[in-house]
Amino acid sequence: MSLNRRRPPPREPNDEEKNVIVAVRHCARELDDMLQGARRKAQVDAKLFAAKTAPSLFRAVEFYTDMYAKLKIKSRMALTRFFQRSRDLDEMVDAQEAIDETEECWKGFLVNLDADMKSTTSQRPLSSSVKGVGDYIELLDPRLIDCSNFEECSLHQTLSRFTSSLLIFHPAYLPDVAVRSRSSEISKVAADFYQLNVGFVVITWGPESAVRVWSKHLLKHLKWPVLWDRDNFFTSFLSFKRGCASLWASQMLDFCAYQSTTYKRSVQPLPTDIDWGTWNWVGGEVVIASPAVSRMLYKRELDARSQHVSEEKSDLSFLPKLPDTGSSSRICFIHRADNLADMAPPGSIYQASLVCYAISQNKSESEVVEEIRTHRRLATPPESGRLQYEDATGLYYDPETELHYDSRTGYFYDAARRTYYYWSAESHHYIPANELVRVQQAEAHRLRLEAAQQAALRAVREQEAARAAGARVVAQLAALRAEKDEYASYAYATCLFEPADDPIAAVHSSSSANIQESLRLLGGGTASNSVSVAATGAPSTIHDNSLFPPGCPPPPGV
Numbered sequence: 001m002s003l004n005r006r007r008p009p010p011r012e013p014n015d016e017e018k019n020v021i022v023a024v025r026h027c028a029r030e031l032d033d034m035l036q037g038a039r040r041k042a043q044v045d046a047k048l049f050a051a052k053t054a055p056s057l058f059r060a061v062e063f064y065t066d067m068y069a070k071l072k073i074k075s076r077m078a079l080t081r082f083f084q085r086s087r088d089l090d091e092m093v094d095a096q097e098a099i100d101e102t103e104e105c106w107k108g109f110l111v112n113l114d115a116d117m118k119s120t121t122s123q124r125p126l127s128s129s130v131k132g133v134g135d136y137i138e139l140l141d142p143r144l145i146d147c148s149n150f151e152e153c154s155l156h157q158t159l160s161r162f163t164s165s166l167l168i169f170h171p172a173y174l175p176d177v178a179v180r181s182r183s184s185e186i187s188k189v190a191a192d193f194y195q196l197n198v199g200f201v202v203i204t205w206g207p208e209s210a211v212r213v214w215s216k217h218l219l220k221h222l223k224w225p226v227l228w229d230r231d232n233f234f235t236s237f238l239s240f241k242r243g244c245a246s247l248w249a250s251q252m253l254d255f256c257a258y259q260s261t262t263y264k265r266s267v268q269p270l271p272t273d274i275d276w277g278t279w280n281w282v283g284g285e286v287v288i289a290s291p292a293v294s295r296m297l298y299k300r301e302l303d304a305r306s307q308h309v310s311e312e313k314s315d316l317s318f319l320p321k322l323p324d325t326g327s328s329s330r331i332c333f334i335h336r337a338d339n340l341a342d343m344a345p346p347g348s349i350y351q352a353s354l355v356c357y358a359i360s361q362n363k364s365e366s367e368v369v370e371e372i373r374t375h376r377r378l379a380t381p382p383e384s385g386r387l388q389y390e391d392a393t394g395l396y397y398d399p400e401t402e403l404h405y406d407s408r409t410g411y412f413y414d415a416a417r418r419t420y421y422y423w424s425a426e427s428h429h430y431i432p433a434n435e436l437v438r439v440q441q442a443e444a445h446r447l448r449l450e451a452a453q454q455a456a457l458r459a460v461r462e463q464e465a466a467r468a469a470g471a472r473v474v475a476q477l478a479a480l481r482a483e484k485d486e487y488a489s490y491a492y493a494t495c496l497f498e499p500a501d502d503p504i505a506a507v508h509s510s511s512s513a514n515i516q517e518s519l520r521l522l523g524g525g526t527a528s529n530s531v532s533v534a535a536t537g538a539p540s541t542i543h544d545n546s547l548f549p550p551g552c553p554p555p556p557g558v
Contacts, residue, residue, distance in 0.1 A: 010090065017086055020071060021095045024079075027067040028099040031250070034060055035106055042109075046116045050244055051277035054113075055270050057248045064257030074262040076254050103250040110245040117243070117277075130239045134320050136328040137288055144203070145228040147215035155201070156327050158225050162199030163290055164332065164356035166349055168224075169234060169283030172206035172214035173274055174247070175267045176221075177259040178340050182285075183222045184263070185346055191379035192350070194428040195372050196357040205229040206279055210271040217268055235281040239336065242281040246339050255341030285344040287333040287352040289359075294330035296359050298322045332356060377401050378430040382412070382423055403430070411437065 013021065038057060042049040073079055086092040139156035146153045159165045166186075170179050179202055186193060186200065202224055204211060215226045229235075235242075259265045289297060301319055322328070333352035335344035358365045380401050387396040387405060395413070396405040403412040403421065411433060412421040420437045421430035 011088060013086070013089055013091060017089060017092060020079075020082060020086075021091050023067045023070045024095040024099050027063045028095075028102045030063040031060055031099075031102045031106065034063075035102070035109060039109060042113055046113060047277065050113060050117055050280075051275050054244055054248055054276055055272075058253070058270055060250070060253045061256050061260075061267065064254050065261055068258050068261040073258075075258050106250045107245065110243075110248060114243040114245050131237065131331060131334070133331055133334060135331050136294070136320065136323050137286075137331060138323070138325065139291070139327045139329055140325075142229065142231055142233045145230050147204075147211065147226040147228055148219060150228075153227065155227075155329075158201055158227070159199045159288075159290070159329075163197040163293055163360050164353045165199035165201060165288050165290075165329075166353075167286040167288060168200070168202045169238070169240065169285070170202060170204055171279065171281060171283060172204045172211040172228075173271055173276075173279050174252075174282070174340055175256055176214060176218045177256055177265050177267060178343060179218060180221050180265050181259060181263075182343060183224065189350070190381060190428070191376050192372050193353065195375060195379055196353045196368075197360075198353045200224045202226045203229055203234060203283075205232045205235060205281070207271070207274050210274060213271070214268070217266075235283075238284070238286065238334070240281045240284055241336055241338060244280070246282045246337075247276070247280055249339035249341070251342070252340040282337050282339060284334065284336040285349065286331060286335075287349055287356075288329040289332050289356045291326055291329055293356050293360050294328060295322065297330055297332075297356075300359065378421070379428060381425075381428065401430075409437075 034057065038049070038054075041053055068074075071079070073082070083092060083096045137155075139159065140154050143152050143154060145151070155165075155167075168179055168182060170176065183200075202218070202222075204214065204226065205228070206214070208228075208230075211228050215228070218226055234240075256267050260267045288294075305319060332355065333344070333348055335348070337343065354365055354368060358368045361368065378401065382398065382401070382405070386398050386400050388399065389395075390397050390404075393404065396407065397403075398405060398412075401412075402416075403414055405412050410422065412423070412430060413419070414421065420433040422433045422436075424431050
């Protein structure tokens with residue numbers, strides 16, 4: 001006999017789940033209210049709305065920011081995982097469906113708006129076919145503007161020393177958080193990209209006023225070159241996507257919100273004096289090979305095609321012709337973003353760069369990967385956040401590079417190899433510094449010896465000066481004793497003055513001279529005697545007969 005199992009009662013949400021339900025529903029409700037207002041405005045004049053009013057949709061970033069701040073989560077993916085863990089709660093499922101449906105309606109509204117605009121406005125036809133992998137970019141044309149000094153330059157000048165380069169195309173009329181996010185991702189594996197000799201450059205477009213403000217803000221946060229495509233050449237050449245659905249997608253609003261909340265990347269306000277009907281492209285990312293590597297890739301593909309022809313294979317793709325100029329770079333990877341948040345997979349960028357470097361070194365990709373793995377330790381830049389202080393050694397230890405850092409000298413030390421290193425930002429590598437350390441230690445030893453010698457000479461001079469001063473005091477006391485003035489002699493012996501500061505020095509000198517003259521007239525002896533100082537440094541006297549008359553005892557205290 002089977003027992004009927006009763007369905008367990010519905011679970012009550014805990015406090016954390018209640019906060020998620022309330023925050024998500026509030027965000028969905030705010031988005032829906034803004035969407036309804038936008039629909040009413042677009043029904044009146046779709047063209048005017050797309051050109052002037054649509055930027056008001058960007059205020060929806062505030063709704064997402066408020067939601068992430070309340071929930072203290074880092075991304076939409078984290079919110080999705082939270083939904084999955086609590087899918088047994090009907091209220092949680094309803095909250096997820098509410099925001100998903102609202103965002104889907106948001107997308108449908110923008111797509112329909114773009115369709116209305118295309119039906120009323122004739123789009124400029126593309127001048128050429130859509131570029132793809134295997135096509136070429138001329139590095140000398142067009143001329144670009146370097147946003148650091150607003151002087152003309154070209155991609156060839158900027159990227160000539162790199163094996164491959166990542167070109168990040170981003171409009172100046174949208175927030176720069178996507179570029180800064182990509183820069184942060186690259187910095188995590190910077191050692192690999194430097195070994196692959198990859199260059200990075202940001203190419204932007206838009207009105208000059210917007211470009212100046214945007215580039216100035218961006219250059220504060222990264223060191224890559226920022227170039228302005230003044231003629232807006234690349235947007236049509238590379239067929240980037242455009243329209244309201246790309247500019248104001250809910251994914252872009254969500255992306256800006258959690259970048260601001262989680263990573264504290266400031267989101268700049270949009271420019272107010274531009275025509276959004278004209279400036280409505282979003283960018284993408286392109287990996288290109290250097291001209292030399294491009295020729296090597298072309299030759300390899302020709303050889304592969306020749307082999308396929310000999311094997312009578314018919315599934316051969318079209319091979320673009322190699323340009324005659326020596327400044328053309330082959331497109332190895334291209335990603336056209338659907339919106340600001342749609343970024344290329346990092347693995348695709350890495351793979352394209354790896355292929356270019358392997359071709360340039362005439363090695364297999366696996367060999368290059370093994371070399372990178374071997375040398376990664378000494379190519380990883382130092383970071384203060386990784387350093388761990390060790391009381392036993394008094395040094396800081398970096399577990400990533402297995403090096404000890406001496407904050408007094410600025411050198412890194414590898415205990416296993418007994419080698420000193422210093423970090424070179426230009427070569428992006430730790431440079432052995434044993435010889436440099438030896439030279440510095442020898443120089444420091446020489447300076448210590450010189451300092452000791454100078455100190456010894458200074459001590460000898462001070463000792464000689466003390467001896468001479470003692471002799472002068474003895475002579476002056478003897479002169480006072482000759483005057484039979486024991487009290488003055490005692491006072492002079494206990495209160496010594498420097499000769500220049502002694503107010504009665506002249507009187508003593510004249511009195512001594514008078515006494516000596518009287519003794520001479522009386523027939524006193526003038527035999528010479530000497531005054532000496534004890535070797536220990538304390539003054540001692542051998543009485544000078546020229547100062548003391550025969551039978552005259554030395555003054556008291558001498």
